[in-house]
Amino acid sequence: MMPSSPFVISFLLLVSVPVLYVLAPRILPPKTLPSIPDRDEIDDLALFRRATLASAAGGGGGDGLRRHPAVPPKIAFMFLTNSDLSFAPLWERFFHGHERLFNVYIHADPSTRFLLPLTPSFRGRFIHAKATQRASPTLISAARRLLAAALLDDPANAFFALISQHCIPLHSFRFTYDAFLADPGAPAPSRGDGALHRRHRSFIEIVAGDPELLKRYVARGDNVMLPEVSFDQFRYGSQFFVLARRHAVLVVRDRRLWNKFKLPCLKSREDSCYPEEHYFPTLLEMQDPEGCTHYTLTRVNWTDSVGGHPHTYQLPEISGDLIKDLRTSNSTYSYLFARKFSPDCLDPLLKLADSVIFRD
Structure with missing residues (x-):
């Protein structure tokens, strides 16, 4: 005769709860997309703390132009x-010719295999990287690592340009450099320590x-x-x-908004999950809206986007008129x-480099 007393039934239910707790995550589909591993988060926090402290100690909370008058301001190109x-x-x-x-x-995502040889400016310029993926805050973390590495590496870095491997310049280096420093929309220079200092704006779309x-x-x-956002x-x-230097410091110093934006999206809402397009504009709009241009300097064609990716220009489209x-x-x-x-656009772009792209 099988036992059927309330005691036995209660005991079986009690035993089944931890079993279900262990097995359920393996049986049921996850409700959220993957989150950032704890180990990566701990490493990043240590890096960001070093960058923040170094910037504070060196007066780097401004635009990087105050304490190094003999050294020209530099642009950090972050790929x-x-x-x-x-x-x-x-x-x-x-x-070429602008090394100073x-x-x-x-x-570079750790899974990346580089088959093409690197040119001199790119050799030895890799920072410690973590895995990245779409629809996750890992792309925010990667950008913050680049900012932190650039802040730590050179106090003369005054502007921090985030670039993708599919990106090209549309003007000469000198034209680009002058555009950053001569921003006509920036506030008038203020007097500090007996000298005039300009608070440069960040070029970010908001x-x-x-x-x-x-x-x-x-x-x-x-x-x-x-309640944060x-x-x-x-x-x-x-x-x-x-980003101007003070905003780069602001980003790596932030914890409050990051604690919200690092949370994984619901799997059922994956099509609306673009953390890297929201974190930086939201943070800077909340902290210093007047210090931002509210537009980007990177042109992207979304007219025939596929799967959240913009139009990719192909070889037959390359011309001087396109540039x-x-x-x-x-x-x-x-x-x-x-x-x-x-990638196959490289050769025709090189042919246009001196006659069109770098001819301002």
């Missing part, structure tokens, strides 16, 4: 990649009011972003930006960079 740097030869032509005015930093913005805001859950404060913009069209902008400046280009 975020998961494939070959196919356009390195074009960038090498862009950099720039630094290169590369964050947009509100998009019809799809609510879907993106609730990608992690209906009320998850509260209300829907009225939530912004979006291009993944690619140029001139890509420069056209409604903002104060023409676009300085453009993406996305297929």
Whole structure:
């Protein structure tokens, strides 16, 4: 006769609870996309703390122009990649002759296999990288690592340009450099320590009011972003930006908003999950809206996007007229960079380099 007393039934139920607790995650599909591994988060926090302390000790909270008058301000070109740097030869032509005015930093996904040889400006410029993937905050972490590495590496880095491996320059280096330093929309110089100092703006797209913005805001859950970020404060913009030094420090120092944006999106809302397009615009809009241009300097063609990817320019499309069209902008400046280009565009772009691209 099988035991059927209430005691036995209660005992079996009690035993089954921990078993279900262990087995359920292996049987049921996950409700969220993968989160950032704890080990990666700990490593990043240590890196960001070092960058923040070093910037504070060196007076780097400003625009990097105050305590090193003998050293010209530099641009940190930060390449975020998961494939070959196919356009390195074009960038090498862009950099040539301006070695005192720039630094290169590369964050390459650890799974990346580089088959093409690196040009001189890119050799030995890799930072310690972690795995990245779409629809996850890992792309934010990668950009923050690049910023931290650049802050630690050279106190003369005054601007921090995030670039993809599919990106090309649209103007000469000198034109690009002068555009950053001579921003006509920046506040008038202020007097400090007996000298005039300009607080340069960051070139970052910051947009509100998009019809799809609510879907993106609730990608992690209906009320998850509260109370740190209300829907009225939530912004979006291009993944690619140029930050002034004080904003680079602000980003690596941030913990409050990061604790929200690092949360994984719900799997059911994966199509609305673009953390890297929201974190930086939202943070800077909340902290220093007047210090930002609200537009990006990287041209992207979204007219025939596929799966969240912009149009990729192919070999037959490359021409001098295309370069001139890509420069056209409604903002104060023409676009300085453009993406996305297929690797086989390199040769025709090199042929246009001196006659069109670097001829301002």
